Amino acid sequence: PCPGGPMAETDWNRDAIPNELPGFDCSKGHPAMGNYHHHQNPSAFKLDQNVTSTICNLYDADGLYAIDSLAHSPLIGYAYDGFPIYGAYGYANENGTGGITRIGSGYELRNITAGTHHADGTNVDDGPAVSATYYLGYFREDYEWISNTLEEYLDEHNGRYCITPEYPNGTYAYFATVKNDWTSAYPYVVGPTFYGVSANRSIASITETVTTYVPNNTGLSQTTSLDDLNINVFPSPASNIIAIQVGGLVREDLQVELLDLTGRQLKQSRINKGQTLAYFDVKTLYNGTYLVKISNGLSVTTKKVVINR
Incomplete structure (x- = not known):
């Protein structure tokens, strides 16, 4: 365990972005606590400079969007x-003029060698000294907000009041901040605190007048056809790992099996509802042709894959 790890609330809290890098998918998201979510700018890693x-x-x-330095970024949430x-x-x-620019975070790394005080001067329990293990930026408290007179830099909540394409009269808005090379910049999206009131935002009931649409499902199966899921198995030929990726929305748990050509099961996995990926470690298997079988309980699809080293 490391100081300030998952679910911990301490004086020195681990920054998920550098520390959980191996666990993020191509879109910079990952599942945790029962939900797939993003901590940072949700464009694909491969698109960063x-x-x-x-x-x-x-x-x-593909990520949720692709950065375009010539256009206002889309509303992403x-x-x-x-x-x-x-x-x-x-x-x-802020008034919508001045052309398009990268919106800057107002946060910078502090010039410290040991964690003894927060940026506002608060004396707290000491954290680890800065080292190769606990490098500067390991903890969120390693950053401090610096006021900037340029309007393209954000406030301590990582937002500003400004005009956007969807709000021509202006609104307070957060931005998913990145550095010059488009890698994520602390505090990434919102934070460390909200501009508005975030408490009690769960919707228990709707009191407004609404129109309810009831879909007509007569004659339609509630089970997704595997043909509609755009399932890909790659690479082929493979050497160490075979990945099974679903391009569509997975509404039912999928059973995934790796078989030899006689139909003998060699490995098994599953893709749960809402997930997109399973993989097999095939380093111990011989070269040859194998079958990947995917089923949802009612239908089955089979893909061929070659192992060759």
């Missing part, structure tokens, strides 16, 4: 306080 992860070589993805979240680029000036 400095590629810090080669996971896209194993299983590819809403924070728990109700304000919109945009990608990495926006208007240089």
